[in-house]
Amino acid sequence: MPDPRLLVVAQRYGDVAGGAELHARQLATRLAGAGVDVEIATTTARDYWTWRNEFPAGEDRIDGLRVRRFAVAAPRAPEFRRAERAAFAEGHSLADERAFIEAQGPVVPELLDFLMREGDGYDHILFFTYIYYPTVYGLPLVADRAVLVPTAHDEPAIRLTTYRALFHAPRAIAFNTAEEREMVQRLFRNARIPNEVVGVGVDVAPSPSAERFRAAHGIEGPILLYVGRIVESKGCDELFAFFTRWRELAPDAHRATLVVAGHAEMRIPDRPDVRHVGYLSDAEKFDAYDACDVFVMPSRYESLSMVALEAWAMGRPLLCHAECEVLRGMSRRAGAGLYYRSFAEFAEAVELLLSDGDARARLGARGRRFVDTTYTWPRVIETYLDLFAEVRARNRS
Amino acid sequence: MNRLELLAVCASVDEPVRSWLERLARRYLLEVAAPGPTAGTETIGEQLELRRFATATPPQEHDGRFREAVGRARARGPWTPDLFEFLHHEHARYRAVVFLSYASPLTAFGLPLVPERAILLPLVDDDADLGAPPYRALFHLPRAIGYRDDVERERVQRATRNEDVPYELVGLDGSGADAAFDRLVATALHA
Numbered sequence: 298m299p300d301p302r303l304l305v306v307a308q309r310y311g312d313v314a315g316g317a318e319l320h321a322r323q324l325a326t327r328l329a330g331a332g333v334d335v336e337i338a339t340t341t342a343r344d345y346w347t348w349r350n351e352f353p354a355g356e357d358r359i360d361g362l363r364v365r366r367f368a369v370a371a372p373r374a375p376e377f378r379r380a381e382r383a384a385f386a387e388g389h390s391l392a393d394e395r396a397f398i399e400a401q402g403p404v405v406p407e408l409l410d411f412l413m414r415e416g417d418g419y420d421h422i423l424f425f426t427y428i429y430y431p432t433v434y435g436l437p438l439v440a441d442r443a444v445l446v447p448t449a450h451d452e453p454a455i456r457l458t459t460y461r462a463l464f465h466a467p468r469a470i471a472f473n474t475a476e477e478r479e480m481v482q483r484l485f486r487n488a489r490i491p492n493e494v495v496g497v498g499v500d501v502a503p504s505p506s507a508e509r510f511r512a513a514h515g516i517e518g519p520i521l522l523y524v525g526r527i528v529e530s531k532g533c534d535e536l537f538a539f540f541t542r543w544r545e546l547a548p549d550a551h552r553a554t555l556v557v558a559g560h561a562e563m564r565i566p567d568r569p570d571v572r573h574v575g576y577l578s579d580a581e582k583f584d585a586y587d588a589c590d591v592f593v594m595p596s597r598y599e600s601l602s603m604v605a606l607e608a609w610a611m612g613r614p615l616l617c618h619a620e621c622e623v624l625r626g627m628s629r630r631a632g633a634g635l636y637y638r639s640f641a642e643f644a645e646a647v648e649l650l651l652s653d654g655d656a657r658a659r660l661g662a663r664g665r666r667f668v669d670t671t672y673t674w675p676r677v678i679e680t681y682l683d684l685f686a687e688v689r690a691r692n693r694s
Numbered sequence: 695m696n697r698l699e700l701l702a703v704c705a706s707v708d709e710p711v712r713s714w715l716e717r718l719a720r721r722y723l724l725e726v727a728a729p730g731p732t733a734g735t736e737t738i739g740e741q742l743e744l745r746r747f748a749t750a751t752p753p754q755e756h757d758g759r760f761r762e763a764v765g766r767a768r769a770r771g772p773w774t775p776d777l778f779e780f781l782h783h784e785h786a787r788y789r790a791v792v793f794l795s796y797a798s799p800l801t802a803f804g805l806p807l808v809p810e811r812a813i814l815l816p817l818v819d820d821d822a823d824l825g826a827p828p829y830r831a832l833f834h835l836p837r838a839i840g841y842r843d844d845v846e847r848e849r850v851q852r853a854t855r856n857e858d859v860p861y862e863l864v865g866l867d868g869s870g871a872d873a874a875f876d877r878l879v880a881t882a883l884h885a
Contacts, residue, residue, distance in 0.1 A: 391775075391782045391807070409760040413827070434760065437806075437831035441855040458782045462806035466831045486810045489858070489885075692855050 300334040301685060304419040306412075308403055308429045310339035311352070311359050314526075314560065314576075316603050317448045320497050321425045324681070326360045327498075331678050333685070336419075337364040338411060340403050340431070348372045348403035367408040374400035385453040394459040404430055412438045421688045423471075427463055428454055436463055441692055443467040444684055446495075448600040451480055451622060461485065468688045471495040471681065473601035476626035491687055496601055498674030499610045502583035510584035514574055519553040519651050521616075522589035524582060524604040525596075527573070528562040532595030532618055537566050539643045544570055546644070553651060555593075558585060586611040590657060591650045597621050606672050609633055609664030614657050616646055633664030699787060700879070703727045703804055704794040705772055707744065711794065714866040715742055721872065722879075725788075727780065729772035729800070747777040752799070763827045767802050774800060781807045790837070790882055802828045809835040813882045815864065818846050824853040833859065837882035840864030840875065860885045 307321040321337075329335040337359070343351040348369045357364040374380065377400045383389055384397035408431055416422060416439035424432045427447040436443045445467040449455055464470070464485040470492040472478040482488045511517065521540065527533050540555045554570050558577045565573045577585060582604075586592065592608035597620040599605075605615050605624060615634030617624040619642075628634030635650065637643040650657050700722040704711055707728050718724050719741050730746030738744055752773040755765030777800060785791065785808045793801040796816040805812045806828070814836040824830065833839070833854040839861045841847035851857050862878040865871045 388783075391778055406758040406760060410758045413759050413763070438760070438827055440831035440834045458807050462809050462831065462835055465809040465835045691858065 300332050301420045301689060302334045302418065303328060303336070303685065304416075304422045305335060305337045305425070306408070306422060306431055306435055307337065307339050307425040308431055309342050309345060310337050310364055311343075311357070313343050313345075315345055316601075317426045317446075319603065320446075320448070320601075321423075322360070323497060324423075324677070325362060327674055327678055328681060329360075329362055331682065333682075335362050337362060338408055338431075339364060339366055340369050340405050340408070341366045342369050342403055346373060365411065367405045367411065369403045370406055371399070371402060371404040373402045377401060384457060391458060394457045397454075397457070398430060398433055398459060401428070402430055409434055409438065416442070420692075421468075421685045424467070427460060433459065433463060437466050440466040441468060442688055444469045444471060444688060446471045446473075447477070447481060448473060449477055449481055450598045450600045452598050455484065465490065468691060469493075469684045471684060473497070474623050474627060475630070476623040477600050480622065491684070493680050493684055495677055495680045495684075496672050497603065497606075498677045499603075499606045499668050499672050500674075501607070501610050502580050505580075505583035505587040505611065507584065507588035510581070510588040513581075513584075514556075514572060516554050516556065516572060516588070519591075520589040521553055521555045521591050521593050521647065522558070522585055522608070522613075523555070523593050523595065524558045524577070524585065525594075526562060527557050527559050527565060530596075530598070532597055533557070533563060536593060536595040537571065539637075539640050540571070541566055541568065542640060543644045543647060551648070553590075553647070556585065556589065558582065583607070583611065586613055589613055591616050591647070594618070594621070594624055596624075599623050605634075606668055609661070610668040610672075612658075612661035612665045614650055614660035615664065616643075616650065627667075631663055631667035633660050633667055635660075698789045698879075698883075699723045699725075700790055700792060701725050701727060701788040702792045702794065703777070703781075703800050705729060705798040705800055707738065707742075710866050712739070712742075714871075716740070717872055718875070719743075721876070727777055727800075729774045729777070733776060745780070747774040747780065749774055750776075760827060767826075767828055768799050770797060770799055772799065778804055778807060785811065790879055793836075796824075796829060796832055797822065802832060805832060805835055810837070811882075812836040813838050813840065813878060815840045815866075816846070816850060817842070818850060822849075824850065830854060838862065838878050838885065840878045 305325045309318050325335050341350040341352040341354050342348040354366050354368040380397045380400035383393040412435050421442050422439050423444050424436050425446050464487045472494045473496045475494050544551050556572050558574050586608050592613045592615050594605050594617045597618050617636050619636040619638040625636045635646040716739050726744045729749045733748045734746050736744050749772045752768035755761035790811050791808050792813045793805045794815050833856040860881045864874040
C-alpha cells in the first residue's frame with residue numbers, strides 16, 4: 298500500500314523566522330520520517346511583513362521534501378493598518394473584513410488554483426494558521442481532507458465573521474494547547490469537529506552551557522531572559538518599563554540583567570542592565586536558557602510559546618503576563634510559573650523568583666516534567682497519524 | 695408549540711415555498727429574508743414577516759480558476775450584499791437560520807457567515823456540480839441538513855463526504871413534513 302500523501306500549506310516555509318513556520322517545518326520533516334509522503338505548498342515570501350517575493354517560484358527541496366512555491370501576487374498593502382483598524386472597529390462591514398484579509402496577504406491566487414486542480418490527489422491537507430489568505434480561501438476548497446492547525450489566540454481578528462466558516466469546515470482541528478481549544482470552541486460552538494490538543498515536540502540542544510553564554514556576553518549575576526521578536530505587540534515595551542522601574546526602586550538590592558534575544562523591531566533601552574544579544578543560534582539559545590534564572594514572556598497573545606516550552610524543558614521557571622490565557626493556563630496546569638497583570642505583581646514575582654532558589658528549582662522541575670510528558674515528538678507524531686487515519690477513513694469510498 | 699426565533703433565507707417566496715413558510719410561521723417566531731427590487735419590510739398573508747433586500751450586480755471575477763468559479767456562483771443570482779451585511783450584524787437575534795437551495799448565492803455566500811446556527815435545505819438539482827467552490831465546503835458547515843429524500847442525501851454525501859453533518863429527511867409539503875422539520879431544528883440546536 299502506498300504511503301498516505303500529505304500536503305502542508307503554510308504562508309512561508311524554509312529558512313524563515315516565525316513560530317508557526319518553524320512548527321510546520323519540524324512537523325513536516327518528522328511526519329516524513331514516520332512514513333508519510335509529505336509535500337509543502339507555500340509562497341515565495343521570506344518576510345512576514347512585506348511578503349516580498351524572495352524565493353524563486355516553482356519547485357524547491359528542503360530537508361529532502363518537495364516544496365512548491367507560488368508567487369505572491371500582492372504584498373501586504375501600504376494601507377494595511379488602516380484596513381485593520383476598520384475591520385476591528387465596532388459596527389464594521391463584511392467589506393471591511395475582506396479588505397483587511399486581502400491587505401494583510403499574502404495574496405496567492407496560484408496556490409488556490411493548485412489546490413483546486415491537485416487537492417484531491419492528497420489524502421490530507423494540513424493548513425497552518427487560521428488568519429492568512431492561503432488558509433481563509435484555500436481550506437474551503439478541500440474541506441473534506443483539511444486538517445487545520447489554527448495557532449489561534451484571543452485577538453480581535455478571530456472574532457471577524459469571515460473566519461467563522463473556517464472553524465466549521467475542516468475534517469479535523471489540531472490545537473496547540475487545551476486553552477486554545479477551549480477558546481475556539483467557546484467562540485465557534487464547533488465541538489463536533491474531531492480535534493486533538495497536539496502541539497509540538499521540544500528538542501533540547503546537546504550540552505547547553507551557562508558559562509559559555511555568560512562568558513560570550515560578559516554577564517554576571519541573575520538573569521531574566523526573553524527570547525523572541527522584540528516588538529510592542531509582544532509586550533516588550535511593558536517589560537522594559539516594568540524592569541527598569543523595578544531596578545530603579547532599589548538599585549543595590551534589585552540586582553539582575555534583563556537579556557533580550559531576537560530581532561529588534563522597537564527601541565531597546567540603552568542601559569547596562571538591559572542587554573540585547575541579537576538573534577541566537579539554536580545552541581546559543583539553549584546556552585541562554587541554561588544561564589537564566591527566570592524566563593519571561595510578556596506577550597498577551599500566544600497560542601503556544603515554543604520558547605517558554607524550551608525554557609521549561611531546561612528547568613527554568615516562567616514569568617508570563619496574566620492576560621495571556623494560554624500561558625497562564627499552562628503555568629497553572631504545569632505548576633511551573635508565575636504571572637503578573639501589574640507592575641506591583643511583576644515586582645513581587647521577580648523578587649520571589651530571584652531570592653528563593655528552592656522555589657525557582659521547584660517550579661523549573663515541574664516545567665521540565667510538564668514538557669517531558671506532554672510536548673514530545675513521539676506523542677505529537679502519533680496523534681497526527683491518528684487524526685490523518687480518521688480523515689482517510691471518512692473519505693474512503 | 696415551538697416559539698423560537700428563526701430566520702428563513704430564500705430566493706423566492708412563491709409557491710410552494712410560501713405555504714411552507716406560512717405553516718412555519720404558525721409554529722415559530724419567524725422572519726423571512728428574500729431578495730426584492732427594493733429594500734423594505736412587509737407582511738404577507740396573515741403573519742409572514744418579510745424582509746426584502748435589494749439585488750445588485752455581482753462583482754466580476756476573471757483572475758484564475760478559483761475566482762472564476764466564485765464569479766460563476768455569484769452570477770447565478772440573485773446577488774444581495776445587504777442581506778450578507780444583515781447576517782453579519784444581526785445573526786445573533788436568531789436561534790437558527792434556515793437556508794433554502796444550496797445553489798442560490800444567498801445560501802452559498804450567506805451560510806458561511808453563520809455556520810454555528812445554519813440549517814440547510816439544499817434542494818439539489820440533478821446536474822449540480824457540488825465539487826466546485828464555493829459549494830464543496832458548504833455542505834460541511836451547517837448544524838444540520840434537511841434532505842428531501844435518500845436519493846438526494848446519498849448524492850450529496852457521495853460528492854462532498856459530509857456524512858458527519860446531522861440530517862433529517864424533510865419535504866416542504868406532504869404528511870409529516872412539519873414534524874420532520876421540527877426534528878431538524880431540534881437536531882440543529884441540540885445535536
